[in-house]
Amino acid sequence: MALKHARARANPGGTAYHPELYALVHRGTPGDERLYLDAARGAQRILELGCGYGRLLGPLARAGHRVTGLELDRGLLALAHAAIAELAAPEHARVTLVHGDMRDFALAEHFERVFIPFSGVYCLASEADLVACLQRVRAHLAPGGTLVFDAYVIDAFHAAADPQEDDPHDGEPVASVAWRGTTYDVFETTTWDRPAQHLHVTYRYQPRGDGTPLFGSIRHRYLLTSQVEGICARAGLRLIDAGRDLDGAALNPESDHMVCMAAPA
Numbered sequence: 001m002a003l004k005h006a007r008a009r010a011n012p013g014g015t016a017y018h019p020e021l022y023a024l025v026h027r028g029t030p031g032d033e034r035l036y037l038d039a040a041r042g043a044q045r046i047l048e049l050g051c052g053y054g055r056l057l058g059p060l061a062r063a064g065h066r067v068t069g070l071e072l073d074r075g076l077l078a079l080a081h082a083a084i085a086e087l088a089a090p091e092h093a094r095v096t097l098v099h100g101d102m103r104d105f106a107l108a109e110h111f112e113r114v115f116i117p118f119s120g121v122y123c124l125a126s127e128a129d130l131v132a133c134l135q136r137v138r139a140h141l142a143p144g145g146t147l148v149f150d151a152y153v154i155d156a157f158h159a160a161a162d163p164q165e166d167d168p169h170d171g172e173p174v175a176s177v178a179w180r181g182t183t184y185d186v187f188e189t190t191t192w193d194r195p196a197q198h199l200h201v202t203y204r205y206q207p208r209g210d211g212t213p214l215f216g217s218i219r220h221r222y223l224l225t226s227q228v229e230g231i232c233a234r235a236g237l238r239l240i241d242a243g244r245d246l247d248g249a250a251l252n253p254e255s256d257h258m259v260c261m262a263a264p265a
Helices: 019-025 032-039 057-062 074-085 089-093 127-140 155-160 225-234
Strands: 045-049 066-071 095-099 111-116 141-152 172-179 182-193 198-207 214-221 237-244 257-264
Touching: 019 074, 019 172, 019 214, 032 057, 032 111, 032 141, 045 057, 045 127, 057 066, 057 074, 057 089, 057 095, 066 074, 074 095, 089 095, 111 127, 127 141, 127 225, 127 237, 225 237, 225 257
Parallel strands: 045 066, 045 111, 066 095, 111 141
Antiparallel strands: 141 257, 172 182, 182 198, 198 214, 237 257
């Protein structure tokens, strides 16, 4: 299973990690920028959890919103600081970056919107971690505020796939990127623990010509669509909608992603 459109904590398990390579490969899901810009309408203050290298912060700031980006990974956060420094002064002034853990954060303001894009909820390793995160979201939502997050849909794969059917030995090709004067072909290999709803993905960055490959990995604990409402309820949130794809179409067996919206119960 390819996770080239997935976002997660980038360096679990001690695997060698290069945030620049991660950022070059993980460019977001087509259509998600428009989704979050539309969801931001009417909001002055926005909190993005797992802001990564700042991919959405600039567009949100240019649209006139005050946006706070929280990120645990210091390498990605450094890239976000560099990206924000390139913004024009008015947009730059509207962005605040915070190093923090989405499971346990306390900020001095409340927000009309909280966003967790790019399957970011799946980087939380347990249901308890996810509930803790959503409880912090609830505590930071302004009256009338909403949480919006998206995630890939995995229900059909979870129900039908054989966990013994591994990816090809050399991995599935997912991208080619240029970094520090070298072109790398990127291959992805996934292992799966169905009972735990865990996916462990390893990326091999193979330099063209001679050279030693680089490696990185991510871990996901995914959700089934039937689990979302109960998880939100445990955190004191009321699920408003979880029936749309990124393009606004109703979820169907062919849908790749789900968009979820919730508010304080």
